[in-house]
Amino acid sequence: MNDLRFAFRQLVKNPGFTAVAVLTLALGIGANTTAFSWIQTVLLRSVPGVAESDRLVVIAPRHVSGNLIDTMSYPDLKDLAAHQELFAGVVASQYAPVSLTMGSETEWTWAQAVTANFFDLLGVRPALGRAFLPEEESAPGGHPVVVLSHAFWQRRFSGDSNIIGRTLTLNRHAFTIVGVAAPGFRGTMGGLAFDLWAPIMMRQQLLPGGWDPDIFQARNNRWLHTIGRLAPGVSVGQARTAVETLARQWDQEYPATDRDLRFALVPMWKSPWGAPGVLLPVLSVMFAVTCLVLLIVAANIANLLLVRAMQREREIAVRLAVGASRGRVIRQLLTESVLLAVLGAAAGVPCAAWLMDLTRGMFPVVFLPVVLDPHLDVRALVFMLLAALGVGLLFGLAPAWQSARSNLCLALKEGRGAAGGRHRLRSSLVAAEIALALLLLIGAGLCLQSFRQARRVNPGFDPAGVLLANIRLGVHGYSDQEGKLFYRKLLERLRPLPGAEAVGLGDYVPLGPEGGSSTRVSPEGYVPQANEYMSLPFNIVSPGYFDTLRIPLLEGRDFTARDDASAPGAIIINEIAARRFWPGQSALGRRIKIFGNREMNVVGVAKAAKVRWLNEPASGFFYLPLEQFYSPNMNVHLRTAANPLALADTVRREVRGLDPAVQPAITLPMTEVTDFSVLTYRVAASVLTVLGATALLLALVGIYGVMAFVVNQRTPEIGIRMALGAAKADVLQLVLGQGARLALTGVAAGLVCALALTRLLSSVLVGVNAVDPLTFGGASLLLGAVALLACYLPARRAAKVDPMEALRHE
Structure with missing residues (x-):
């Protein structure tokens, strides 16, 4: 208890140091706790209320x-x-x-x-x-x-x-x-x-x-x-x-x-279903990245404590000289570190709450009963406390050990001979900070490029300017014939609307979150290889669907009103299926059996479009006409040159005009649904960018702190050099050279780590090489520039040293 009271008094006596340390810790522990809360919500407690x-x-x-x-x-x-x-x-x-x-x-x-x-x-x-x-x-x-x-x-x-x-x-x-x-x-x-x-x-x-x-x-x-x-x-x-x-x-x-x-x-x-199937890769990355940020925070605080240890060197030497054991001194200093970490955790509570609110807003609106509500429950608070204790011991141990090993004679004489070991430790910690910061910056750069590439990926259709309205006739007791008639009349009502360029119906929304259906196919004349997967996904669509989504037909024709139950079975396949089953030949007129023995005639070949994910490999797909394969639950796709939402009320009114009991379950721009396909890349890019910028700021503070302390320690030496004729440019070169060596060491270590670890980001990357040289080089140059800036400020102060003043203090 005495150790705790003394530790508290020491922190109160140094409000500036305490404030900087507590705020830095709040950021690191808050970010870590946010990641833990998301993991607990999505993965560890994905099925709450279930026994064992x-x-x-x-x-x-x-x-x-x-x-x-x-x-x-x-x-x-x-x-x-x-x-x-x-x-x-x-x-x-x-x-x-x-x-x-x-x-x-x-x-x-x-x-x-x-x-x-x-x-x-x-x-x-x-x-x-x-x-x-x-x-x-x-x-x-x-x-x-x-x-x-x-x-x-x-x-x-x-x-x-x-x-x-x-x-x-x-x-x-x-x-x-x-x-x-x-x-x-x-x-x-x-x-x-x-x-x-x-x-x-x-x-x-x-x-x-x-x-x-x-x-x-x-x-x-x-x-x-x-x-x-x-x-x-x-x-x-x-x-x-x-x-x-x-x-x-x-x-x-x-x-x-x-x-x-x-x-x-x-x-x-x-589980491949629900939130775990979507968020497992990005949450794994988020937790790993926040742990790296916490390590950078620990290194920063350790450097601050080493500086304080230098300032308290005489005090600790006196305590050792009058009989205090080294273990007793280490215990006291560790108590101060742990108390500092606990205060940081307390300050991290509102930080974590804010970060959770911020991350909840990253998810798009979807027609699903999504409940993703990470919050600070007892488990999260326990995690926060354990993280604080762990990081407190981590950043406090090295300074405490160094202080307890100080040379009593040199310390009591207020000499500087004991500073060499600490200076090497501080330099090593800063180099580690730079390496970790570079790793995060490279990760952020890769994820930003990935997100940009994902937005540029051509999905094979154009969702911009398309309004979606989900209609579910099955719940209203419509028979198959009544449902087909309803959809025919709805299309007739929507096509002439002012601003409507094209209208079509589709059972499944490509790149949406609800998935789709698939069935085994038997193409005419095709002999499958051993263990070949013969199921293909499909969509049920109306005439006009391809024009509305701007999916080109490479061969043949679109479905028409004549493709009804009395007509031969019609099917449109995509180009991948056509090349797979009839390479080098036209697929038009070929037959495919689906759903067992239902024989269909290929009437068209469409350009391939993405189905579930932007990074999925090109694969076969087919389309069936609504008049032959009725689905009661369809999505209206209406293309307009204006804001799609401007026609939402009009579409609802036209639906009610056919049946007042029928209301679209959801009406929204198609881009909001297809944004789900870039969710992983967007969240990864957002998280790594914010944490990468944080790491850059912490590295800047760490480098500046060490170089400022070095300049302070070497002020007498700099005064002597200048008294002997050294120019200000020589002093600048001396300090900047020392800082540059430190930065180069950290950058080299960071590049080695990045080469080994960025491959783990492959699950959240699309269209980007995990060892992209442009990203590696850009991040290194950015961090190098920041390091030089952090070194320049202390170097400039060193160049302004008055030799007489410096020698007088010596």
Whole structure:
């Protein structure tokens, strides 16, 4: 306690030093805590409210070639669940937006259709009522029951305990409320919060429409996100090996549907779905970078403490001379360092809160129930305290050790002979700061170039000037024929609108966050190689879609109104599929079988366009006409030369003109949706730029501090040199030369580290080499210029030294 009181008095006696150190620490610890909070929110607690989530694994089918399929068919799910030696149980789900009607009000909310064992296997106990029963997974559409999330129950029903047994109207179907989930539980998709859960057999009522009526029998219809709980004593590796063996058995048993099918088993925090699948690379980079910033902060504070140790050298020597042990002195100095770090952590609390607010604003608006809300909870505060203790010991140990080893005779005489070791340590710390700062600057430069390149990547279509309006007719009870008629009339209403240049409908928005569908194809005359992946993604579109998105047709024609149910099957493939299946030949008139044995005629070849990600390799894709493959949920794409949002109200009015009950679920410019595809690059560039600039500033302060102290220590020597005839230019050259050697050492070390480590950024880079010479050279020159500036200020002061004044003090 005496050490603590003395440490506090020492910090109070030096308010300038204390303020600089505390603010620097607040920045470093605050940034580190922000990164930790994001990692905790997205990865470590991706499924809050679930018991023993570390025993859960995502089971994602993949092709033997490595292509991830993500989802599983219902028959495969049941076969997998039968292997109880591997899994204590397996659950599956599919999410969907649903129309909720309460009285005269209708709103969109999000639900998951889940297997009956969903809550029991996840260990989520109902706060009210019950979970689902096994018999509620016995027949499609047979049990319209629903469990509410605790948050939804509180928000919409004010926590009414008599809610059990009441009816909710979802998509015009009556569902009985049977339970309320435990507080905190939001579902099994990281970063998404669902309000409702219904039995999987109610899938058609939650997500009406679609082209496969045998969804529970078709082994090739993969639509379920699947999670398994490992059986006691079974590791992830053991389960992965056993499931791979099982997949090979299915390869033989079901060659028509499961040939070359394998499974990826990963922990929940590495899930390919939801926020973890999108943010894992950038959060890994963010945490690593903030740790580097914290190391730079520690080096800076260590340098400040070394300077203070020089000023307190006589005090410490006296204490040692009168009997204090070196251990006692080290303990006292470390107490001061740790107290300083704790004060920095306290100041870092508002800094971290501000940084969290800032980073939340980086994410675009999407039509998904996204809940990404990192905050300073108990775990974050504990992390902050541990980080403070760790960094306090880190930056305090070297100065404390140096002080306790000082030469008593020299120190008591106030000599300068003991300064050599400390000067070397200070120089080493500054060189390390420069190296780390250069590493961050190079990373920031690479990510900025990557983001710029990502924005320049031609996605194969033009989203600028396009308004999107998402319409979901399935929830309004439209039959297939009624839905087709509605969309035909809607296009007729929208095409002549003032300002509308082109209009088309598409089931899937390219580069959007919701993904798309794919199916196995059998092209005419094409013999697949062994283990070749024969599934292609597709989109269902209307006439005018290609003109609206400005996707060129390289051969053939667009879909027309004549491509209806009575006409031969029409399909448009992209150029990649055409070259793959019929190299050197025209694809027009060729036949492709899809969805088993549905034969289609190629009527056009479109230029390739990006589907999911900007950095995805070029791959095959095809388009189907809406009149032949009806989808109840479509996106209006309307091109205009004006601001797209200026036509949003007009589009809503035209939709209501056809049916007052139908409202677009969301209306926004297409660029806001496609911005999702550059999310990783934008966040990485933003984070590294801010932290790189911070590192540059800290390096500037560190170099300036060391050189200023060097000049102060060498003032008598400089006075003698000038008295003997040295010019001011000679003094400038002397100090700048010393600083330049320090900077060159740090830059050389930083370049070596960058060459070894920037390859780890490959997951957040597109169109940029991880060892880009322009970035390496530019960052080195920038840091070198800053280092020379930091050296010039003390050097200029040294050149103005009055020789007589300096010698008098000596």
